[in-house]
Amino acid sequence: MxxxxxxxxxxxxxxxxxxxxxxxxxxxxxxxxxxxxxxxxxxxxxxxxxxxxxxxxxxxxxxxxxxxxxxxxxxxxxxxxxxxxxxxxxxxxxxxxxxxxxxxxxxxxxxxxxxxxxxxxxxxxxxxxxxxxxxxxxxxxxxxxxxxxxxxxxxxxxxxxxxxxxxxxxxxxxxxxxxxxxxxxxxxxxxxxxxxxxxxxxxxxxxxxxxxxxxxxxxxxxxxxxxxxxxxxxxxxxxxxxxxxxxxxxxxxxxxxxxxxxxxxxxxxxxxxxxxxxxxxxxxxxxxxxxxxxxxxxxxxxxxxxxxxxxxxxxxxxxxxxxxxxxxxxxxxxxxxxxxxxxxxxxxxxxxxxRMGDQVLTRGDDHLVTRDPAGRVTVLAWAPVREDGQTLKLSLPMPGAVSAFALRSSVSEEAGNPWRAWCEMGRPPSPREHQLDALRAAAEPAVSHHALPVTAGRADLDLTLDRHEVTLVEVTPVVTDETPPWWDESRLFQEHS
Missing domain, CATH: 3.20.20.80 (Glycosidases)
Structure with missing residues (x-):
């Protein structure tokens, strides 16, 4: 649903x-x-x-x-x-x-x-x-x-x-x-x-x-x-x-x-x-x-x-x-x-x-959706604890947009979890500098991004959350596509003799 x-x-x-x-x-x-x-x-x-x-x-x-x-x-x-x-x-x-x-x-x-x-x-x-x-x-x-x-x-x-x-x-x-x-x-x-x-x-x-x-x-x-x-x-x-x-x-x-x-x-x-x-x-x-x-x-x-x-x-x-x-x-x-x-x-x-906006659009048992004055829609979603994950499907308002850009940041059992990385290291009581560097890297959220099509002023966002995941999706409306007319991605990686 x-x-x-x-x-x-x-x-x-x-x-x-x-x-x-x-x-x-x-x-x-x-x-x-x-x-x-x-x-x-x-x-x-x-x-x-x-x-x-x-x-x-x-x-x-x-x-x-x-x-x-x-x-x-x-x-x-x-x-x-x-x-x-x-x-x-x-x-x-x-x-x-x-x-x-x-x-x-x-x-x-x-x-x-x-x-x-x-x-x-x-x-x-x-x-x-x-x-x-x-x-x-x-x-x-x-x-x-x-x-x-x-x-x-x-x-x-x-x-x-x-x-x-x-x-x-x-x-x-x-x-x-x-x-x-x-x-x-x-x-x-x-x-x-x-x-x-x-x-x-x-x-x-x-x-x-x-x-x-x-x-x-x-x-x-x-x-x-x-x-x-x-x-x-x-x-x-x-x-x-x-x-x-x-x-x-x-x-x-x-x-x-x-x-x-x-x-x-x-x-x-x-x-x-x-x-x-x-x-x-x-x-x-x-x-x-x-x-x-x-x-x-x-x-x-x-x-x-x-x-x-x-x-x-x-x-x-x-x-x-x-x-x-x-x-x-x-x-x-x-x-x-x-x-x-x-x-x-x-x-x-x-x-x-x-990073959330200050205007609440909707909230539920597993999500909160807001918007900021610039029109950016932010979705905070979380998987219920002790369950394997969660699926959430949203239809987001994007009035006046031709498309939308979605940036997703997540922590879970596998992502942004330095405690898990520390356990896998053997739980060193006083990690050395290279171990601290690895833990700091493991502590950063997983980040992904993609374009969302907008139809009749709305963009569909489908989220699958892993076990104990908390995710933030920042959806920015694209009002004008400023790609130059000569851009042809199909030619970007062509081979030349």
Missing amino acids: RVIVPEHSTGRLPDAWRACVGTGRFELGLRKDYQDSLALIQREIGFRHIRGHGLLSDGVGVHRPYEYGGSRHVRHAFTYVDQVVDAYLELGIAPFLELGFMPEDLASGDQTIFWWRGNVTPPRSWTEWATLVRSTVAHLVDRYGLDQVRQWPIEVWNEPNLKDFWQGADEDAYHRLYEVTAHAVKEVDASLHVGGPAISPGADEWMDRFIEFVTARSVPVDFVSRHAYTSGPSQHVPFGVYQTLAPASELLAQFARPREQLRGTPLADLPVHITEFNSSYRPDNPVHDTAFHAAYLAPVVAAGGDFVDSFSYWTFSDMFEEVGVPTTLFHGGFGLLTHRQIKKPTFHLYSFMA
Whole structure:
């Protein structure tokens, strides 16, 4: 059955998919290889914001207590903050600020998380915490300007509903943290945007009670945030895990949930940000490296903007280190890129989205068709996961064209799949330079092109997709054939005596 694509747009394609992307801890932004990777991401995809943990952790060195004159004082130092934020802005991306974790000298306990030991206990002095928040935000406003910083959302903590991220998962203590922090932010300037509660999946009741709390106490809140993952419990192996995955549609259901919870409340019109999403919540799950993963997430990335204002892929790069320094190049990291800037298939899902038009013509369970202002029609299509492939037949509107040029780019189990190439190499933990060159070549999409005849203003496009293939077809109308009259291809390769 052929899908007849309408000539007129049904609406604009939301760009919530590119509003934000995740990153490893804040100070990794000081590294050259990190900045090189982010530059590549920005050239080929172009995200607007970047969010990660650890802005206030000891590795960044903002909170610096000292003794002088027989009493304790605190100095706030922004040496590393400035270098990282400067690098972000030079690359055309701005911070989505997450306020956490607790500086050790301000913490009320010694519970930490991750290999790099982020402290997850409440402050022992709420006054000193508020001063730290005010000082940090005020510094950013002073350095980068209020007009700039008011466009940077400020999120309070990360997944406080989990005892690993917030001591005892103490909800009352989080509410106090949020209240003190939100007021401290607004004391710098009332136009700054602050929100939370940044909860993990499976904690809907936290969102309900957060809404009740901020409403009852008139606590400032400019957006709500949560996270979305679809993986089950971890089955651990050395340096990795395996997990079952729920259908990808469950991610969209999680995206939709905050708006449902806000409906009928005084906060009904607030923006909703999914500040982390992925299939697995583990940074050592091999599924992240596969072609399966791109096909699995394709319907989510194509449709997620219908439910939320932003959804942030966790993360742009495998430079991450929550469970330690990776032991191999491909290790199941969250990144769109590996270390050494090798593009995974999911990178290309995003780069394909970046080449789509902004006018939606039609969409289906396995495709999205758009058009740009120049009349170029773009088709993103994907094969359903765990199936052998897919066939899709489309009739595309090409008004005024005499023919059309179709450029197709694809990733699949066989194409644009460096993980598969790495496996075939014998899984070298530290590939040599010639192996890295081969992996980078294997990471590029398969590209083909052909002419499409146009009849009565329409061009038929027939696609056969391989297993776990994601493909982008860019169809450009040819309005005028500018071939010179003397051109004769039949004579091009003739032999002469």
